[in-house]
Amino acid sequence: MRAPEKRKAAAAKGTAFINARLIDPASNRDEPGGLLVIGGEIADIGGHLRRNAPEGAEVIDCQGHVLAPGLIDMQVFTGEPGAEHRETLKTASLAAAAGGVTTIVVMPDTSPVIDQVALVDFIQRRARDNAVVRVHTMAALTKGLEGREITEIGLLKRAGAIAFSNGKGSVVDTKVMYNALLYAKDFGALIVHHTEDPYLSNGACMNAGHVAARLGLPGVPKAAETIVLERDIRLVEITGGRYHAATISCRESLDIVRAAKAAKLPVTCGASINHLTLNENDIGPYRTFFKLRPPLRAEDDRAALVRGLASGDIDVIVSSHDPQDADVKRRPFAEAADGAIGLETLLSAALRLHHTEGVNLTVLLRAMTINPAKLLGLPSGRLEKGAPADLVMFDLGQPWVVDRDALRSRSKNSPFDEGKMQGRILLTMVAGDIVYQYPEAPRG
Amino acid sequence: MTSAAPIAESTSFPHRHLLTCETLTAGEITALLDLADKAAEINRQINKKRDVLRGRTLINLFFEASTRTQSSFELAGKRLGADVMNMNVSTSSVQKGETLIDTAMTLNAMRPDIIVVRHHAAGAVELLAQKVDCSVINAGDGAHQHPTQALLDALTIRRAKGRIAGLTVAICGDILHSRVARSNINVLNTMGARVRLVAPSTLLPAEPERFGAEVFTDMWRGLEGVDIIMMLRLQRERMQGSLVPSVREYFHFFGLDHEKLARAKPDALIMHPGPMNRGVEIASTIADHSRSLIREQVEMGVAVRMAVLEALARNLPNT
Numbered sequence: 001m002r003a004p005e006k007r008k009a010a011a012a013k014g015t016a017f018i019n020a021r022l023i024d025p026a027s028n029r030d031e032p033g034g035l036l037v038i039g040g041e042i043a044d045i046g047g048h049l050r051r052n053a054p055e056g057a058e059v060i061d062c063q064g065h066v067l068a069p070g071l072i073d074m075q076v077f078t079g080e081p082g083a084e085h086r087e088t089l090k091t092a093s094l095a096a097a098a099g100g101v102t103t104i105v106v107m108p109d110t111s112p113v114i115d116q117v118a119l120v121d122f123i124q125r126r127a128r129d130n131a132v133v134r135v136h137t138m139a140a141l142t143k144g145l146e147g148r149e150i151t152e153i154g155l156l157k158r159a160g161a162i163a164f165s166n167g168k169g170s171v172v173d174t175k176v177m178y179n180a181l182l183y184a185k186d187f188g189a190l191i192v193h194h195t196e197d198p199y200l201s202n203g204a205c206m207n208a209g210h211v212a213a214r215l216g217l218p219g220v221p222k223a224a225e226t227i228v229l230e231r232d233i234r235l236v237e238i239t240g241g242r243y244h245a246a247t248i249s250c251r252e253s254l255d256i257v258r259a260a261k262a263a264k265l266p267v268t269c270g271a272s273i274n275h276l277t278l279n280e281n282d283i284g285p286y287r288t289f290f291k292l293r294p295p296l297r298a299e300d301d302r303a304a305l306v307r308g309l310a311s312g313d314i315d316v317i318v319s320s321h322d323p324q325d326a327d328v329k330r331r332p333f334a335e336a337a338d339g340a341i342g343l344e345t346l347l348s349a350a351l352r353l354h355h356t357e358g359v360n361l362t363v364l365l366r367a368m369t370i371n372p373a374k375l376l377g378l379p380s381g382r383l384e385k386g387a388p389a390d391l392v393m394f395d396l397g398q399p400w401v402v403d404r405d406a407l408r409s410r411s412k413n414s415p416f417d418e419g420k421m422q423g424r425i426l427l428t429m430v431a432g433d434i435v436y437q438y439p440e441a442p443r444g
Numbered sequence: 445m446t447s448a449a450p451i452a453e454s455t456s457f458p459h460r461h462l463l464t465c466e467t468l469t470a471g472e473i474t475a476l477l478d479l480a481d482k483a484a485e486i487n488r489q490i491n492k493k494r495d496v497l498r499g500r501t502l503i504n505l506f507f508e509a510s511t512r513t514q515s516s517f518e519l520a521g522k523r524l525g526a527d528v529m530n531m532n533v534s535t536s537s538v539q540k541g542e543t544l545i546d547t548a549m550t551l552n553a554m555r556p557d558i559i560v561v562r563h564h565a566a567g568a569v570e571l572l573a574q575k576v577d578c579s580v581i582n583a584g585d586g587a588h589q590h591p592t593q594a595l596l597d598a599l600t601i602r603r604a605k606g607r608i609a610g611l612t613v614a615i616c617g618d619i620l621h622s623r624v625a626r627s628n629i630n631v632l633n634t635m636g637a638r639v640r641l642v643a644p645s646t647l648l649p650a651e652p653e654r655f656g657a658e659v660f661t662d663m664w665r666g667l668e669g670v671d672i673i674m675m676l677r678l679q680r681e682r683m684q685g686s687l688v689p690s691v692r693e694y695f696h697f698f699g700l701d702h703e704k705l706a707r708a709k710p711d712a713l714i715m716h717p718g719p720m721n722r723g724v725e726i727a728s729t730i731a732d733h734s735r736s737l738i739r740e741q742v743e744m745g746v747a748v749r750m751a752v753l754e755a756l757a758r759n760l761p762n763t
């Protein structure tokens with residue numbers, strides 16, 4: 001996926017995207033124009049480049065399609081190291097590139113758990129050698145993700161860990177969480193926390209409520225999420241540590257985060273694309289591809305999350321890409337693994353919110369570009385001079401149907417399989433290199 | 445062989461007990477340090493024996509293991525002529541379930557003049573002091589106070605720098621659990637030094653700035669331009685668990701090494717109350733550095749305790 005030699009030769013003169021609809025949530029730009037890439041960075045941008053590419057530059061005619069910052073997905077599970085049969089950094093990055101995602105943050109839930117400096121280094125080196133998009137490491141907040149001892153946050157951050165997470169589990173011990181927030185604050189480290197009370201969720205496999213009751217499945221009450229979220233925010237209040245609720249799933253959580261923000265606490269939150277576009281009814285006849293953690297909630301929760309996104313209370317959309325193979329998915333619902341892949345469908349699924357629910361395109365993209373960039377301290381996620389040339393070009397209207405066999409992820413557990421999408425990624429660029437191009441993409 | 449003269453003639457220390465540094469005045473501290481200076485001189489002579497405590501009984505009551513503090517008090521008492529008894533708590537009735545107050549009453553019935561107490565619970569020494577008729581010296585109660593350590597540190601600083609007022613002293617490490625830190629903050633503040641606390645937030649008490657200190661969670665910045673670096677011991681049990689992730693990380697960010705030492709003034713001096721964890725809070729070469737006052741501190745420990753014993757003895761009833 002590296003740039004061909006002839007393109008490298010032209011690199012000095014750069015690549016010019018002309019005739020684009022530039023959308024940059026960071027600057028609230030949404031206007032016709034063009035963008036010039038030189039040496040892996042955005043060299044120029046604006047209306048003056050709409051028709052006129054600088055002489056000698058390679059020209060890409062966007063034909064009026066959207067050109068936006070490449071997406072940043074801050075919750076991606078892979079199988080590397082330890083479960084490469086499900087996903088490697090390479091396959092995840094290929095899926096990301098096809099989804100317009102130029103930066104992925106990989107989660108520490110691997111085998112071994114990413115809780116040591118040497119393992120962060122391993123991920124960074126493997127990614128450098130194999131991945132086609134930028135890969136950052138979310139390191140474990142506690143050793144072995146066991147929730148008992150905090151990890152070497154200072155040394156891990158120095159080694160490149162971009163944030164700290166307890167993976168798919170909450171830190172149950174309140175004192176440990178308190179100390180983690182306190183300790184992380186000294187290093188300016190962000191804690192990204194999955195909020196789930198394991199006692200309430202123990203044995204449960206979907207949202208508690210009538211659907212679960214009818215299906216005869218044990219349910220997880222929303223309180224499993226809100227109890228931990230409330231607790232964490234109390235701890236943020238006394239520690240001042242930076243806190244991001246990884247994926248909230250219900251209206252009540254949104255209210256809690258909103259109140260914390262109103263109190264000027266350093267609290268942000270994310271939601272997965274699944275929870276914004278699907279609900280518990282999609283489980284239908286025990287479809288395990290819709291078995292997620294947190295579980296898909298009721299329609300009014302989903303609608304509340306969409307409103308929260310539109311209002312800016314939900315800061316980040318993640319794919320929560322979680323590859324699981326048939327072995328662990330093709331089982332009775334209660335015994336099947338949680339998780340869904342989502343990198344490749346992230347933007348297209350998100351565009352459903354624009355097309356059918358009227359979410360403003362800038363607002364939508366903000367949650368996948370500048371917001372995660374700011375949270376993680378990344379220079380990307382914006383269209384401005386000097387920023388990395390991490391870009392996505394997409395056709396806002398083009399319809400397509402998801403075919404899981406065509407997905408690049410090594411695992412095929414997509415809840416959007418056979419789903420009708422409107423909005424097609426045409427081109428993905430990372431650091432000035434084209435890493436994905438839709439076959440029919442217009443080229444100059 | 446023993447001289448009848450006390451170490452010094454005058455003292456202005458009108459207290460029966462020494463339980464905390466919080467209430468000591470600059471005048472009282474100065475008087476004790478002056479007295480201790482003289483004791484230090486005597487301690488360097490061949491004949492170290494005085495008899496200001498002749499006939500007096502000193503009991504060392506240590507509920508927590510201690511080598512240097514206990515032996516330091518023992519020597520101090522003996523050099524002043526007292527009869528010194530060390531209560532070994534591991535073989536005492538405390539192990540048989542006796543309460544602290546019953547122990548105090550039992551000891552009190554033996555008519556000691558001074559009891560030196562160390563206890564793992566904050567406030568225990570004060571409780572004991574309320575129940576006995578003699579003087580009580582706090583040799584460390586939980587994470588609360590260890591007055592003679594702060595006084596010996598003050599003496600060491602004053603002898604090395606000629607003054608305490610105006611110096612900037614960084615106290616580094618496990619402030620949260622440290623009685624040494626609390627006592628030192630009191631004494632140094634009272635004596636006009638500027639105190640900095642340097643530690644990860646997990647090892648700082650709540651609202652640390654209210655101790656009258658500047659707080660740093662970045663040691664490189666915290667040591668910038670300081671005159672004195674006071675390292676604290678990190679107890680092994682703190683290294684596991686959620687306060688500090690590992691020895692490696694702790695040493696990297698909060699251990700005193702040459703790189704961090706270079707941030708301090710060129711003539712900055714290094715202190716440690718002991719026992720040291722080499723390679724945890726202090727690099728081995730720093731502990732043995734020419735600017736290290738660590739051995740001096742031990743020497744001054746005996747002198748300060750002699751001064752405290754003498755000062756308290758003057759207030760004991762003489763009939």
